[in-house]
Amino acid sequence: MTSRESDRGYRFVAPAIVLLSFITVYPVLYVFYLSLHRRLLIFDLSRFVGFENYLFLLRDDRFWNALKNTVYFTLSSVTLELLAGLSIALLLNRQFRMKGLIRAIVLIPWAIPTVVSARMWEWIYNTDFGILNYITGIKVNWLGSPVWAMNAAVFMDVWKTTPFVVILLIAGLQIIPKEIYQAARIDGAGNFAIFRKITLPFLKPVILVVLIFRTLDAFRVFDAIYVLTGGGPANTTETLSIYTYKILFQTLQFGYGSTLSVVVFMFTGCISIFYIKAMSRGVR
Amino acid sequence: MIKKAWFYISLILVVGYCLSPLLWQFITSLKPDPELTRLPPVLPQTPAISHYTAIFKGHPFLRIILNSAFVATSTTIFSIIVGSLAAFGFAKLRISYKAVILGIILSVSMFPPIATVSPLYIIIRALGMRDTWWALIITYTTFSLPLSIWILTNFFREIPDEIFLAAKVDGASSFSIFYRIMLPLAAPGIFTAAILVFIFSWNEFLFALTFTSTEASRTIPVGIALFPGLHEVPWGDIAAATIVVTIPLILLVLVFQRRIIEGITAGAVKG
Numbered sequence: 001m002t003s004r005e006s007d008r009g010y011r012f013v014a015p016a017i018v019l020l021s022f023i024t025v026y027p028v029l030y031v032f033y034l035s036l037h038r039r040l041l042i043f044d045l046s047r048f049v050g051f052e053n054y055l056f057l058l059r060d061d062r063f064w065n066a067l068k069n070t071v072y073f074t075l076s077s078v079t080l081e082l083l084a085g086l087s088i089a090l091l092l093n094r095q096f097r098m099k100g101l102i103r104a105i106v107l108i109p110w111a112i113p114t115v116v117s118a119r120m121w122e123w124i125y126n127t128d129f130g131i132l133n134y135i136t137g138i139k140v141n142w143l144g145s146p147v148w149a150m151n152a153a154v155f156m157d158v159w160k161t162t163p164f165v166v167i168l169l170i171a172g173l174q175i176i177p178k179e180i181y182q183a184a185r186i187d188g189a190g191n192f193a194i195f196r197k198i199t200l201p202f203l204k205p206v207i208l209v210v211l212i213f214r215t216l217d218a219f220r221v222f223d224a225i226y227v228l229t230g231g232g233p234a235n236t237t238e239t240l241s242i243y244t245y246k247i248l249f250q251t252l253q254f255g256y257g258s259t260l261s262v263v264v265f266m267f268t269g270c271i272s273i274f275y276i277k278a279m280s281r282g283v284r
Numbered sequence: 285m286i287k288k289a290w291f292y293i294s295l296i297l298v299v300g301y302c303l304s305p306l307l308w309q310f311i312t313s314l315k316p317d318p319e320l321t322r323l324p325p326v327l328p329q330t331p332a333i334s335h336y337t338a339i340f341k342g343h344p345f346l347r348i349i350l351n352s353a354f355v356a357t358s359t360t361i362f363s364i365i366v367g368s369l370a371a372f373g374f375a376k377l378r379i380s381y382k383a384v385i386l387g388i389i390l391s392v393s394m395f396p397p398i399a400t401v402s403p404l405y406i407i408i409r410a411l412g413m414r415d416t417w418w419a420l421i422i423t424y425t426t427f428s429l430p431l432s433i434w435i436l437t438n439f440f441r442e443i444p445d446e447i448f449l450a451a452k453v454d455g456a457s458s459f460s461i462f463y464r465i466m467l468p469l470a471a472p473g474i475f476t477a478a479i480l481v482f483i484f485s486w487n488e489f490l491f492a493l494t495f496t497s498t499e500a501s502r503t504i505p506v507g508i509a510l511f512p513g514l515h516e517v518p519w520g521d522i523a524a525a526t527i528v529v530t531i532p533l534i535l536l537v538l539v540f541q542r543r544i545i546e547g548i549t550a551g552a553v554k555g
Contacts, residue, residue: 012369030406
């Protein structure tokens with residue numbers, strides 16, 4: 001290819017780069033700048049305070065509580081989604097009639113808005129008229145109990161996002177060569193041995209990809225819990241994103257709120273780096 | 285034989301698991317108010333569409349649906365235009381540090397929205413764009429770009445270089461090659477990306493919640509989350525509203541499941 005100016009692609013990528021710089025990169029720098037200020041939106045007050053907000057954060061019990069809740073939510077929902085997703089993927093990865101329709105049905109929870117799913121589950125969990133208490137024959141205030149509220153949110157999230165895991169894992173299962181399975185069968189390997197020795201190792205890269213997407217998504221969870229419980233009861237379901245949102249837009253403390261934003265950003269950055277390292281180790 | 289029976293039983297369980305919350309919401313939407321606070325019976329005794337008429341009469345629900353439709357459609361168009369230009373550049377043209385730039389663009393999709401919402405709010409307020417469609421369209425277009433660029437770059441790469449080079453020899457400019465030859469060939473990819481971007485913008489909540497304040501620009505997720513209730517939560521109306529806004533998505537999934545699955549797995553499995 002000649003190196004004429006017209007061969008270069010800069011003009012083509014420029015609009016995307018400009019948009020991304022203004023709407024994502026610049027705000028990330030700006031949010032760090034804000035986090036070094038004491039800024040109250042209502043009084044138009046802004047004062048440079050250095051790392052004072054960060055020092056306050058270390059002593060802020062509500063931050064540590066939100067971090068604990070976020071980690072609990074992330075670990076439990078991602079684990080359950082992976083297990084449920086793996087079971088369903090193995091089930092659907094066969095030849096049967098109406099396969100397309102069944103896959104489409106499995107996709108539905110993924111496609112509906114998270115807010116809609118939160119509203120649906122809020123009604124299902126309703127203490128007096130909820131179908132869950134009716135079916136189980138017990139009377140639990142799922143969303144009002146500090147013990148159950150977070151688990152109720154986890155269960156809802158598992159319902160909503162398992163389809164995503166299923167789709168990726170099925171794609172992973174389909175690239176495993178059929179001959180390997182046949183050879184193992186001939187050698188007399190049982191179902192469990194085949195799963196452990198063939199399926200899992202082949203699936204490992206895809207599982208890692210699933211884990212990256214799901215962990216990052218679960219860690220920044222907002223809509224699902226905000227609509228389901230609003231962070232209650234007694235902040236037991238308040239995650240980092242919800243706490244940050246409340247500080248920013250309910251108390252209008254844009255300085256400290258931005259500090260929380262920066263911290264969420266750092267955490268997701270660390271999670272991404274951790275997984276990318278794990279992946280490149282797997283490739284080698 | 286027994287094995288086969290187990291297989292179908294599990295299949296039915298999975299389908300039930302995926303559909304029953306939605307089904308319950310549909311049943312709820314058909315129950316008149318007095319029946320909502322009675323359980324059993326599970327099924328509506330006198331099914332009524334009163335909740336469906338109520339949401340269109342009493343609330344600005346139609347306006348909210350139109351907002352969402354306009355925002356999601358515009359976002360999809362812009363994201364595809366900007367995204368396909370960039371993807372063509374990355375797939376077929378010479379750009380220094382291509383891999384690095386592409387990597388940075390993809391890493392943007394990992395940004396937590398909460399980390400950018402406060403500065404974006406300040407910028408949007410300063411530009412006087414609060415409570416407008418454009419605040420959402422510009423934000424959504426940008427945040428969906430990594431996805432469109434990634435899906436489309438993969439599609440453009442699969443188009444043989446010879447086609448591009450042959451047109452080049454004939455003296456066509458890069459842009460006319462892109463527009464006349466590449467774009468039509470990548471149509472399936474464009475379609476896939478468009479569906480995913482549309483679903484993303486139809487469902488997004490955090491930015492919509494912070495950038496909108498009235499029904500002038502409020503979108504469906506915000507409308508559903510802040511569903512007005514005078515004294516008690518209007519469960520029947522909410523159920524009807526959620527069913528109405530979910531129907532377009534269910535249709536999309538049923539008709540285009542292949543495309544959607546292709547889109548979800550495009551980056552993840554190849555990359």
